[in-house]
Amino acid sequence: MSSAFWNPTRRRFLAGSAAIGAAGLIGMRPASAAVDWKRFSGTTLEVNLVKSPRSEIIIKYLAEFEELTGIKVNAEATPEQQQRQKTTIELSSGKPSFDVVHLSYHVQKRQFEKGGWLADISGFLKDPSLTDSSLTEGDFAEAGLQFAKGADGVLRSLPFSVDYWIVYWNKELFEKKGLSYPTTFDEMANAAEALTDASSSTYGFVARGLKNANVPVWTALMLGYGMTPLGPDGKLRTTSDEAVEAAALYQRLMTKAAPVGVSGFNWAEAQSAFLQGKIGMWLDGVGFAPPIENPDKSRVVGKVGYGIMPKGPKAQAAATFGDGIGVTAASKNKEAAYLFCQWVISHDMGARLLQAGAGVPFRQSILEDAKVREGVTMPSTWVDAVVGSGKISQLALPVIIPVTEFRDIYGVGLTNMIGGADPAAELKSATAQFEPVLARSEG
Structure with a gap:
């Protein structure tokens, strides 16, 4: 840069x-x-x-x-x-x-x-x-x-x-490929892969890969599968089929369509990459938008669309903090x-x-x-x-006292997935680690 x-x-x-x-x-x-x-x-x-x-x-x-x-x-x-x-x-x-x-x-x-x-x-x-x-x-x-x-x-x-979490998208890159803004998770993943061309350092998707910071990306996707990390009964639902599918989608986006080194990205690195004009979509909070339209900081002024989160298989939901x-x-x-x-x-x-x-x-x-x-x-x-x-x-995050520990433990699993680890196995391991932490906090 x-x-x-x-x-x-x-x-x-x-x-x-x-x-x-x-x-x-x-x-x-x-x-x-x-x-x-x-x-x-x-x-x-x-x-x-x-x-x-x-x-x-x-x-x-x-x-x-x-x-x-x-x-x-x-x-x-x-x-x-x-x-x-x-x-x-x-x-x-x-x-x-x-x-x-x-x-x-x-x-x-x-x-x-x-x-x-x-x-x-x-x-x-x-x-x-x-x-x-x-x-x-x-x-x-x-x-x-x-x-x-x-x-x-x-x-x-x-x-x-x-x-609210939204999808920032580069209209210029989409137009070059004849693509329109995705309305579903499948369309989003397909567009991300279609936009990716490693030979020109162009990538279809970026989001947080850094452990702890990456957990809201996974839980934001989970909402589209009609699932939350914690059920109304206070029990973890992080090994459910829906949680695993959301993690697999996270893995797909972050391994097949994201820049090299994304496992070290927090919001600042993702934002920095998007401002350079070589990223198709960036998923993160709506409050990070102002620098995008500032010509002193951005190469994509006037080229960015601000999209509502596409629909998942079971729901359309905007992750909210x-x-x-x-x-x-x-x-x-x-x-x-x-x-x-x-x-x-x-x-x-x-x-x-x-x-x-x-x-x-x-x-x-x-x-x-x-x-x-x-x-x-x-x-x-x-x-x-x-x-x-x-x-x-x-x-998009469970309303619990040890939310930092939740993000720390599951964040390691998600970063491992970017390295190729199996989503179901990582979520099973993280859940086994976190269950006693949650039980102690509510006791």
Whole structure:
């Protein structure tokens, strides 16, 4: 890769995402007059955020919330791993230093539930003096509500930002081969192989091959076979015929149509390869799109399609990850903290998130607002992929405490498959290793 082109480290990606979308906000709405925004004037809130383009948007506009409510906000944004450690330690103590916490649903949901760390906010949502009438459960993508509610159906956080997995595809390479965007898994695999020409270093497909990072690719494919890694009974379904078929498809794509060395690829390496213009399809999160349309970083500006995940043999599903924001159970300022959470996921803040390319709101009304879409710096087909994915969204990782161990153990098996190992044997071995880990965590 030419040194003049972009090296997408996570830090540069985050900084670049935050800088995108300098266009002014279109589609602003006044704060609801029915809500008594000044009711907790004089209160001070401590807010614990994950450092990301999303928290940068929150911090950038904090003065607006303070002016609207008279509430002083002290917000701290720390890198993801540090934030997770800090929240676990403080919340476990029962005396956290913060009123509001930003959480990664696909990693922390079950841990937060088991600890009883978040306040029940379902009553607040139904209170017209506390909640804008436009904010209803029905406005959230289904996966967002699944994330935000506990097994008991109680709402303990507000869905903030979602990452749907889509297929980025190089329209120029497809046209050269006379191919159209695949509508099924079979078509996707066949197109990937047809686009591959190792002699010109052109490959039909790229995704994460690196152990741990690669697991969501497999589970995203598994959804198309009508299967999830964990059943409703809490038992692993990772040796089912469907799980094995999804792993075999992963193996096929990654051995017959992916670049050499893909077993060492995380999202950054996959993105870097796609930006060079020699990759037909890249499967990953919709939030990684902004650099694609930046001529300083990409050779494929204007040549990329943003596709909803093709249909599997049994279902069409967009693998879904996301984060939320909630009030700590220990907070002495729960209602004021809830007002802050509500502001974070408000129409205007969601519009800013989307227009900056910094994230995708879980609220469908924001995504479907024509005025908001006018201000989006990404192509309209990107927004179409977001909206379409929201309608078929499904959680792609099991909601368990040891999700990192799940990814570590199965990730090794998937990397072995890229090296030629048998999918059924690898999944059987990984499941035998992981079962006792899961049993201990739930005990």
